[in-house]
Amino acid sequence: MARxxxxxxxxxxxxGGGLTGGEVHQFLNRERxxxxxxxxxxxxxxxxxxxxxxxxDIDLWEEPRMxxxxxxxxxxxxxxPPDDIAYFKIDCSAAGDVWTQVDPSARDAIDEDAA
Numbered sequence: 001m002a003r004x005x006x007x008x009x010x011x012x013x014x015x016g017g018g019l020t021g022g023e024v025h026q027f028l029n030r031e032r033x034x035x036x037x038x039x040x041x042x043x044x045x046x047x048x049x050x051x052x053x054x055x056x057d058i059d060l061w062e063e064p065r066m067x068x069x070x071x072x073x074x075x076x077x078x079x080x081p082p083d084d085i086a087y088f089k090i091d092c093s094a095a096g097d098v099w100t101q102v103d104p105s106a107r108d109a110i111d112e113d114a115a
Contacts, residue, residue, distance in 0.1 A: 001055045001057050001058065002055070002056075002057070003053065003054070003055060004053070004054065004055070004056055005051055005052070005053045006026055006051065006052045006053075006054075007026065007027045007028070007029060007030050007032070007033035007049070007050075007051050007067070008024050008025060008026050008027065008033060008049070008050055008051070008052065008064075009024075009025050009027065009033050009036045009037035009040055009047055009048070009049045009050075010022060010023070010024045010025070010040075010047065010048050010050075011023075011040040011041070011043070011044035011046070011047050012044060012045055012046040012047065012048070012071075012072060012073050012074070013044055013045050014045050014072070019045070019046065019072060019073065019074050021074075022040075022044070025040070030051070030067060033049050033051075033067060034049055034067065034068050036049075037049035037068055037070060038070065041070040041071060044071065045071050045072050046069070046070060046071030046072035046073040047068075047069070047070040047071065047073065048066065048068075048069055048073040048074075049066070049067040049068040049069070049070075050064040050065060050066050050067055051064065051065050051067055052064050052065075053065075
C-alpha cells in the first residue's frame, strides 16, 4: 500500500443561507493547488485549498489539512485528539462533494461485538 498526498481546491458559493461546494479539483502539488485556488476564487465566494493524505488502494484517508483559504468556506474542525483516527469518505459524485467522518469509537464498538 502506497501512502499518497492529494492536493485539492474547491470553490464555494452562498446558496440558501449556507455555502454550497463545487467540484473538487485535484492538482499535482501544493503550488499548483494554490494557483488553481486563486483562479477559482475569481468566480466564487470562497475557495478552500487543502491536502489529503492516505491510502487510495483501500480508500483510507486522514483528515483534510487546509493549505489556503480565500473568502468564505465552511469551517473545518481543529486537529483531532492525538490518539483518535478519523476516517473520511470523499464522495465526488455529481450530487456534490461530501466529507463524512466516521466516529472511531463506533467502529471500535462494532469490532468488540464481532469478537
